Amino acid sequence: MPELPEVETVRRGLAPAMEGQVIARAEVNRPDLRWPFPERMAERLTGQRVGLLRRRSKYILADLEGGESLLVHLGMSGRMLVSGDPLGQFQHNHPAPEKHDHVVLHMGNGARITFNDPRRFGAMDLMPTAGAEAHKLLASLGPEPLGNDFHEAHLVAKLKGRNTPIKSALLDQRIVAGLGNIYVCEALYRAGIHPARKAGRISATRIAGLVPIIREVLADAITAGGSSLKDFRQADGELGYFQHSFDVYGREGQPCRRPGCDGTIGRIVQSGRSSFYCPRCQR
Numbered sequence: 508m509p510e511l512p513e514v515e516t517v518r519r520g521l522a523p524a525m526e527g528q529v530i531a532r533a534e535v536n537r538p539d540l541r542w543p544f545p546e547r548m549a550e551r552l553t554g555q556r557v558g559l560l561r562r563r564s565k566y567i568l569a570d571l572e573g574g575e576s577l578l579v580h581l582g583m584s585g586r587m588l589v590s591g592d593p594l595g596q597f598q599h600n601h602p603a604p605e606k607h608d609h610v611v612l613h614m615g616n617g618a619r620i621t622f623n624d625p626r627r628f629g630a631m632d633l634m635p636t637a638g639a640e641a642h643k644l645l646a647s648l649g650p651e652p653l654g655n656d657f658h659e660a661h662l663v664a665k666l667k668g669r670n671t672p673i674k675s676a677l678l679d680q681r682i683v684a685g686l687g688n689i690y691v692c693e694a695l696y697r698a699g700i701h702p703a704r705k706a707g708r709i710s711a712t713r714i715a716g717l718v719p720i721i722r723e724v725l726a727d728a729i730t731a732g733g734s735s736l737k738d739f740r741q742a743d744g745e746l747g748y749f750q751h752s753f754d755v756y757g758r759e760g761q762p763c764r765r766p767g768c769d770g771t772i773g774r775i776v777q778s779g780r781s782s783f784y785c786p787r788c789q790r
Contacts, residue, residue, distance in 0.1 A: 509581045510687035511565060511652070512725055516732030517587050518562045521620065524589050525557045525569065529615035536609050540624060541582060545633045551575065552612065552633075564648050564684035568639060576636040578644065582628030588621040648684040652721050657683055659715035666706040666714055673709060674702035674777055677717075686721070689756045692783050694724045696755045701789045702782040703775065755783040763788060 509517070533552035535544060545551070556572040569577040581587070590601045601619050604611075610631060612620040622629065634642050649665075650656035665682045666673075676682060677691045686694075695702050697720045700709065731752075754764050755772050763770040763785040770787025 508583050508687065510690055511685035512728035512732050514565050514567060515562055515729050518560055518567050521587060522560045524614060524618040526560050529556045530612050531615045532613040534611040540609060540627045541630045544631060548633060563645055570636050574636055575633050576639050578632045578634060580630040582624060584626040585622060585624040585629035588623060590619050591617045647681055649680060649682045652683050652685060652725060659718050662718055663711045663714050669706040671706055672703045672777060673700055673706045674782055676706040688780050690724050692756045693754055694721045696784060696789060697724060699789055702777060702784050758783060
């Protein structure tokens with residue numbers, strides 16, 4: 508599933524083709540994805556000018572001139588395809604429609620935004636912009652890890668006395684929004700913390716030290732995504748996953764990259780998810 512850096516990369520890729528532009532025509536080709544689409548979705552989108560395109564956790568929000576916001580979640584296999592962009596950043600010609608093109612936005616500037624989702628775990632909804640934070644998918648989310656509300660005192664307070672593994676605690680979207688399996692593994696590796704350590708038994712100093720590390724891991728991934736946008740624009744206009752060099756994720760059995768460590772990356776399963784770590788330098 509796309510994590511925060513992937514979703515932020517998609518948002519940045521969509522912005523030039525969508526922000527300030529009118530949705531000349533919206534096509535909705537099925538009644539639902541993970542959940543039913545809102546009533547008259549195509550009608551409510553058609554003719555609307557897109558204002559700000561923003562991100563909350565793993566959701567993209569397009570604020571519309573009429574006072575509603577379009578929420579987009581990519582799910583497991585969702586892809587956003589941009590074509591016909593007059594700015595010349597994506598492929599100029601529109602590709603032939605595909606089987607799983609569920610929602611298509613024809614922009615007034617000639618761009619076409621296609622949401623393609625073979626497994627249909629993605630989601631779209633419309634909500635009043637003024638009360639967007641109260642939406643059922645957003646209301647319980649914790650602070651953004653790159654925002655000012657995510658700080659050392661917040662994380663120390665939230666994890667104090669918790670008997671859950673630190674990996675599970677950081678995946679709790681109520682504590683911090685947008686973190687997923689990949690980047691929690693990477694952050695814990697950089698911090699030298701074993702993923703199975705009980706969160707409440709880690710010193711406040713080490714917990715506080717996780718905050719800048721989490722920010723750094725995400726920033727590095729967003730930077731990698733930004734550079735890969737050039738590749739997307741030259742190719743088929745697809746926005747989503749990008750190549751990124753991970754220190755531990757997916758590297759089971761390979762040598763630890765930390766200078767001076769001769770450990771081998773291991774893997775354990777926690778709550779049905781693989782955790783990658785170095786048993787030698789993560790305690």
